[in-house]
Amino acid sequence: MSRKLKRSILFWLVLGPFAVVALFPYAVMLSTALKPGDEIFVFPPTWLPSRLAFENFVEMWSATGFGTALLNSLLIATAGTVLSLLVAIPAAYALARLRWHGQGLYRQFLLVAQMLSPIVLVIGIFRLMAAMGLVDSQWALVLAYAAFNLAFATWMMSSYFRTIPKEIEEAAWIDGATRMQSLVRVFLPLALPALAVTGIFTFINCWNEFVLALTILRSNEKYPLTLQIFTLVGGAYKINWHHVMAATFAATVPVAVVFALLQRALVRGLSLGSVK
Known part of the structure; x- marks a missing residue:
């Protein structure tokens, strides 16, 4: 052997x-x-x-409004992920390439922010959203999810940005590119692996979140999957476990599909970075 x-x-x-x-x-x-x-x-x-x-899935879909909840989860998780990455990319670039006073404290702040759970700040977040008139609005969840994942996304992206040789960026400057152009045309193609990994974890965090959604949303037609599945258990006199498990299984499929798609982007990003 x-x-x-x-x-x-x-x-x-x-x-x-x-x-x-x-x-x-x-x-x-x-x-x-x-x-x-x-x-x-x-x-x-x-x-x-x-x-x-298999009729369990058909009955569950029609009885619980699963299609609407699935679409809500996709929209909220996708919007929260995109917004978080849009803010995290320039922040990570500044953290990796620029030098400014308080940079070390800012890094420590990012680490501490990653330790905070939404449930600790749920009352403050609810009062903030109420003051903004966003209670029972899906945009409130998008903003909250993007904010809570921002520290993680910034830390992940900045760590990868520091591995990219600065000479590549300087070559782009010599060719007449601005700092923003070098970020978009040089850094982001090379950072596709980091974008894929960060996007995967951010999307999963937004997809699985429950406490903020339960606190902010009021209308059933705006519920994401986490709340819609909860209504099958929390507010029912009789629990149809075959429907609950069918809904739970169906809720895991989009996450698996997104993970598989971003894995391909991860492989493409790795090969692209080696060529560059």
Whole structure:
């Protein structure tokens, strides 16, 4: 047995239990989503259903307004991610390339800001949005999500910007490019890997957020998926777990698709950076 094969077997033995623990909730979710309603609480419990009840997804979609909530989540998460990146890119560039008083304190502030949870500031954020007239507005969530992810996005982008050789930027200046042009035409193509990674995590954070959405939104037609799925459990006298799990499984699909698409952008960015 080769040394490489032994090392692979050792890694699988060590990481296998962690993979099982991480994937177990998804296995339960998928199994419950595909079971008929009368097979969920049988004893002894069974993993495999007697038949694949795909009608659970159809019934869940029509009964819960899942399509509207899905569109709301996509719009809010996408807008929050784009807004956060638009502000983080010039801030990260200034942090990586410019020298100014208080820069060290600003870096420490970014680290501290990443430790703050929305639930700690939820009352202050609600009062701020109420003063701006944005209660029960999806734009309030977009602004809040962009603000809470801004520190993370700035730190990630600035760390990657510092790895780009300054000579490339100086060559662009010699060719007549301004600092903004060099940022757009030189830095951003080289920073596609960082943009992809930062965009993935920012989008997932916006997609999964629950507390701010529950606090700010009032109308059911404006609910994102997190709130819409919560209404299946929190305000119901009878919980149809096959519908809840079907909705939860369907809610994970867009995140997986976005992650797969941005992975391709990550690979393209890596190859582009090597050519440059």
